Amino acid sequence: MVACLNKPLQLTVTEVTGRNGTRYQCLEIDITVPQLEPAVLGKLDLPAELDQSRGLVLWGSAPIWLYSYLIKRCRALPWVGCYSVPLGSFVIVASRCKEMVPGDAFQLVNKSQCSAILIGGPPNSGKSVLCYALARTLKQEIADKNIFLQRAQWDGEGNWFAQMKNRPLAEELSKRSRAKGSEQFFLYHANAVSSMREGMELVLVDFGGMPKPKDVVLLHRCTHYIIISSKPEEIPKWHDFCGKRGGLKPLVVIHSVREKRLEVLPNQKFLEIVAGPWERGETLSIPDELLKAVLKLLTC
Structure with missing residues (x-):
C-alpha cells in the first residue's frame, strides 16, 4: 500500500482480487473532513505509484464531482471502473480497450459474503x-x-x-x-x-x-x-x-x-x-x- 496524502483528502493505491482471481489496481478514496470543498481539486495529485499501464478501480465514499474529476484525470489509463457496494462489483465507466466495455460489471465481493x-x-x-x-x-x-x-x-x-x-x-x-x-x-x-x-x-x-x-x-x-x-x-x-x-x-x-x-x-x-x-x-x-x-x- 502506498498513500498519497493530500489533506483533507487521501488517495491510496492498493490491489483487489476479482472472483475470477484477477488482480486489479485500486485507488481508495478517504475524505478526512466532514465537508470536502471543491477547491481541493486545485491541489490534488495522483499517487506517483499509480501504474498508468493498468486499469483502475475507484473505491470509497465521495461526492460525484470528485469521482468525475478522478475519471477525467485517469482517462489515459486503459480503463476506469467505479466500485458499487450493493452490487459487490466495479462497473466500467470509461475504457480505451475492447475487452472492457462501459457498463460491464466485474464482481469483487461475493454477495454471499458474511x-x-x-x-x-x-x-x-x-x-x-x-x-x-x-x-x-x-x-x-x-x-x-x-x-x-x-x-x-x-x-x-x-x-x-x-x-x-x-x-x-x-x-x-x-x-x-x-x-x-x-x-x-x-x-x-x-x-x-x-x-x-x-x-x-x-x-x-x-x-x-x-x-x-x-x-x-x-x-x-x-x-x-x-x-x-x-x-x-x-x-x-x-x-x-x-x-x-x-x-x-x-x-x-x-x-x-x-x-x-x-x-x-x-x-x-x-x-x-x-x-x-x-x-x-x-x-x-x-x-x-x-x-x-x-x-x-x-x-x-
Missing part, C-alpha cells in the same frame, strides 16, 4: 475484553456457526492475553509481541478480513489504536461497527471514522463504565447501552441486548 463487524474505541475502554467476551459468547450460543475474531491491532494481545491468569506474565508477553509501525499492517488485515468473509458466517474485527487516514482500507472490508468508549466525547469521532468515512452501518454503541451496570438508552437507529465492568480475565459474557443485536446479522 457480515464483518469492526469493533473500536479509545484506549482503556475495554475493547479487547469486549471482543473476547463477544466471540466466546457467540461460539457458545451458536456453536454450529463459523465465527472468527480478527485481531487487527498493534499490541499483540490475542485471546491468550484474556485467558492467562498470570497477569504480570501476560503484560510482559504483550510488550514483547507488540507490532512495529508498518504501511502494510492494515492492508494485510484488510485482505485477511476479505478472505475470511468468504468462508465464515460472521467476522469480528478488533480494531487497534485511534483512527488514522491510512487505516481506512480496513474499513472498506467491513460492513458494520460497534463503538465502546469510556469517554463520551470521543464517540462522535468514531461515528465519523466508521460511518461517514468508512460507510459502515452502526450496530451498537457501548458507554463503558467500571461499575456493574446495564442501562439501555433511547435510540431508534441502533442499540445504545451503558454497560460494565469490562475487566480482563473476569468479564467472560456480554449483555443479552448486545448478543441479540449481533445475532440479527446472522438471520438477515
Whole structure:
C-alpha cells in the first residue's frame, strides 16, 4: 500500500482480487473532513505509484464531482471502473480497450459474503475484553456457526492475553509481541478480513489504536461497527471514522463504565447501552441486548 496524502483528502493505491482471481489496481478514496470543498481539486495529485499501464478501480465514499474529476484525470489509463457496494462489483465507466466495455460489471465481493463487524474505541475502554467476551459468547450460543475474531491491532494481545491468569506474565508477553509501525499492517488485515468473509458466517474485527487516514482500507472490508468508549466525547469521532468515512452501518454503541451496570438508552437507529465492568480475565459474557443485536446479522 502506498498513500498519497493530500489533506483533507487521501488517495491510496492498493490491489483487489476479482472472483475470477484477477488482480486489479485500486485507488481508495478517504475524505478526512466532514465537508470536502471543491477547491481541493486545485491541489490534488495522483499517487506517483499509480501504474498508468493498468486499469483502475475507484473505491470509497465521495461526492460525484470528485469521482468525475478522478475519471477525467485517469482517462489515459486503459480503463476506469467505479466500485458499487450493493452490487459487490466495479462497473466500467470509461475504457480505451475492447475487452472492457462501459457498463460491464466485474464482481469483487461475493454477495454471499458474511457480515464483518469492526469493533473500536479509545484506549482503556475495554475493547479487547469486549471482543473476547463477544466471540466466546457467540461460539457458545451458536456453536454450529463459523465465527472468527480478527485481531487487527498493534499490541499483540490475542485471546491468550484474556485467558492467562498470570497477569504480570501476560503484560510482559504483550510488550514483547507488540507490532512495529508498518504501511502494510492494515492492508494485510484488510485482505485477511476479505478472505475470511468468504468462508465464515460472521467476522469480528478488533480494531487497534485511534483512527488514522491510512487505516481506512480496513474499513472498506467491513460492513458494520460497534463503538465502546469510556469517554463520551470521543464517540462522535468514531461515528465519523466508521460511518461517514468508512460507510459502515452502526450496530451498537457501548458507554463503558467500571461499575456493574446495564442501562439501555433511547435510540431508534441502533442499540445504545451503558454497560460494565469490562475487566480482563473476569468479564467472560456480554449483555443479552448486545448478543441479540449481533445475532440479527446472522438471520438477515
